[in-house]
Amino acid sequence: MDFDDTPEEVVFRAEARTWLDAHARRIDATSLSDLRTFRSRTEEEDEANLDEARRWQRTKAEDGWAAPSWPAELGGRGLSPMLAGVFAAEEAAYDVAGRMFSVGTDMVGPTIMEWGTVDQQRHHLPRILRADDIWCQLFSEPGAGSDLAGLSTRAVRDGGEWVVSGQKVWTTAAHYADLGFLLARTDPTVPKHRGITAMAIDMRAPGVEVRPLRQIDGTIHFNEVFLDEVRVPVESTIGPVGQGWAVALSMLTNERASxxxxxxxxxxxxxxxxxxxxxxxxxxxxxxxxxxxxxxxxxxxxxxxxxxxxxxxxxxxxxxxxxxxxxxxxxxxxxxxxxxxxxxxxxxxxxxxxxxxxxxxxxxxxxxxxxxxxTDQVQRNIIGERVLGLPGDVRVDKDVAFRELPRSSRAGT
Ligand SMILES: Cc1cc2nc3c(=O)[nH]c(=O)nc-3n(C[C@H](O)[C@H](O)[C@H](O)COP(=O)(O)OP(=O)(O)OC[C@H]3O[C@@H](n4cnc5c(N)ncnc54)[C@H](O)[C@@H]3O)c2cc1C
CATH class of the missing domain: 1.20.140.10 (Butyryl-CoA Dehydrogenase, subunit A, domain 3)
Incomplete structure (x- = not known):
């Protein structure tokens, strides 16, 4: 592999730098007096950071830099992962709030491009690009983190709506998000990976309660989210009913890549x-x-x-x-x-x-x-199984109907 920039990358890097120089201040990465700080301990600081990040996102969107790997017709630049990486590395050298909306641009956007309907793409993608809507990822639960497919938040169909009840936790940005990308169990009679459906949920809908978790450093980064009979239109389902696990894998792959x-x-x-x-x-x-x-x-x-x-x-x-x-x-x-x-x-x-x-x-x-x-341990399992060819984890529950699995909570049945 050649680690130097290719001629194309040299031209691109110069173009990116010219644009960044014109719109932001370059940090002196060799000086302790120019350490980046972008944290918030109060609601006011949160609001101020959010405003600044939104302004920067919209500035980038004007010139196609908000999600440069997205296709040009969707507001990106159709950049290869290599060139998108060059832009991300260049942007990181400036005093800007560059990564605040990555759940939307790097995770939800590409997943909607892959799984969403044309109407969903038309509605959501431009709004993600300009940070008109901020998204959070409603996956983890108190009883389902590393074993995400064991989630118990349930969605029951009632006419043209899903009725969603359960609890999520560790939800980054839920305290200011507009929309959540939710995984819910829609069929407890099949094995755990098969009865899950993905959907977009309005974070301000009746029945959604967000409780911020304050961390050891005084900041609020993530939240508990309680869902009590929240009504979600079936048009908000993302991907086929029952195939939420495949949709989730797309999103997790995009997350790890970012x-x-x-x-x-x-x-x-x-x-x-x-x-x-x-x-x-x-x-x-x-x-x-x-x-x-x-x-x-x-x-x-x-x-x-x-x-x-x-x-x-x-x-x-x-x-x-x-x-x-x-x-x-x-x-x-x-x-x-x-x-x-x-x-x-x-x-x-x-x-x-x-x-x-x-x-x-x-x-x-x-x-x-x-x-x-x-977690680090889960990454080691992946490396052990897929790189070193070690025997896989024992998975005794993969062919058993979800509702037959022994659980401390029966919420999902
Ligand atoms: C900063 C941060 C942001 C996050 N943001 C989000 C978010 O926006 N949305 C969201 O849905 N979630 C989010 N999470 C949750 C995160 O995905 C989970 O914390 C993570 O997947 C681990 O799950 P858990 O906390 O339930 O731990 P558990 O899965 O209960 O794990 C507990 C311990 O057991 C170990 N362990 C578990 N299974 C195995 C195994 N098979 N082999 C070896 N060891 C194992 C783990 O490594 C860990 O040490 C966030 C977490 C953090 C820290």
């Missing part, structure tokens, strides 16, 4: 932090810095690998599991290192801590990428 990229600070900023705290002569710290440098390089090459796989028409497969593991290891090892570099000041938080507590946020936030989008 995970990666930046981890909050550059290697140069890390070295600067070590220097600022007088730790660069410490041999164990030097060794750990070298480890971080190596990890960053590996991540860069894994990124090429994932994009090359998609560029050659292969869907993102086990490469994205390897990538996901490498990203979460970077968060974990880097999160511990930054706090150690700050010494006693590492125990402070918020405005009392050095650099406004940015490194404390990174330390406390390290668990999110290790769990979200499939």
């Amino acid at each position: 995970i990666g990229g930046g981890t909050g600070y550059s290697f140069e900023q890390l070295v600067q932090l070590a220097r600022e705290n007088g730790r660069t002569d410490d041999p164990t710290i030097r060794q750990r810095l070298a480890d971080m440098f190596t990890r960053d390089e590996i991540l860069r090459y894994l990124g090429y690998r994932v994009r090359t796989a998609s560029a050659s028409g292969r869907p993102p497969g086990p490469e994205s599991s390897v990538m996901k593991l490498a990203v979460s290891a970077r968060y974990e090892i880097g999160g511990d290192l930054v706090i150690e570099l700050e010494g006693p000041a590492g125990t402070l938080t918020g405005g009392d801590a050095p650099h406004g507590g940015r490194f404390q946020d990174l330390f406390m936030g390290q668990w999110a990428p290790r769990i979200g989008g499939g």
Whole structure:
């Protein structure tokens, strides 16, 4: 593989940079005084961040950059995964809220292109592109995370509507989302993977209650969502009834393909932090810095690998599991290192801590990428089975009707 830009990529990168320079401020990734902060601890900060992210999304939409891998006729640029990756990497070097609507642009949009009706595509895609509608992903439940197909939220048909009841959890952005991409059990008499249906749900419909979960770093990122006899028009069903598992797999594949990229600070900023705290002569710290440098390089090459796989028409497969593991290891090892570099000041938080507590946020936030989008252990299972050819997990329930499965809650039957 050639790691240098191809002539096409050189031209494209220059075009992307020219556009970004004209519309945003480039960050100095070598300086600790230019660390990116984009967090909100209060409703007002949430609103302000959302407004800023929406403004940026609409600016991009004006010139076809809001979802550049979407076809041009749908408002994108029809870019290959490789070129879309080049744009994402360039955008990450600017002081913008670039990833706030990725559930819509990277996950829901492509899934609706694959499974949605023409009417659904016409209605939803332009609204996703301009962030007129913000989406959340209503998959995980208290009893169904890694074993997502075991979900028990049920949808029962009543004339032209589904009546949906159950509980979702860990729903990122549900507290400000307009629409939810929901998986519900519509047939408990068949095995668990076969009785699921996907649908779009209005997050402000009667019966939807969103309860934000405040995290250890003081921010609200995800929520519990309670659904009590919520009425959903059958026209909002996405894909065929009973084939929600296949629809969900499309969405999860798109999610894994979009995970990666930046981890909050550059290697140069890390070295600067070590220097600022007088730790660069410490041999164990030097060794750990070298480890971080190596990890960053590996991540860069894994990124090429994932994009090359998609560029050659292969869907993102086990490469994205390897990538996901490498990203979460970077968060974990880097999160511990930054706090150690700050010494006693590492125990402070918020405005009392050095650099406004940015490194404390990174330390406390390290668990999110290790769990979200499939846990590290689940990624290891995928690599074990699909790359190393190890025997599969024992799956005793795959041919048993969902309602026959022993469960702590009977909500889905
Ligand atoms: C930051 C973040 C954002 C998220 N956003 C969303 C969202 O927007 N929408 C949504 O639907 N969900 C979301 N999630 C939920 C996420 O998908 C689940 O947390 C994840 O799939 C794990 O499920 P669980 O929490 O139920 O843990 P469990 O599945 O109960 O796992 C508990 C432990 O058991 C291990 N384990 C489970 N099964 C196996 C196995 N077969 N082999 C080995 N180990 C196993 C796990 O690795 C874990 O350590 C988010 C999570 C996080 C952290």
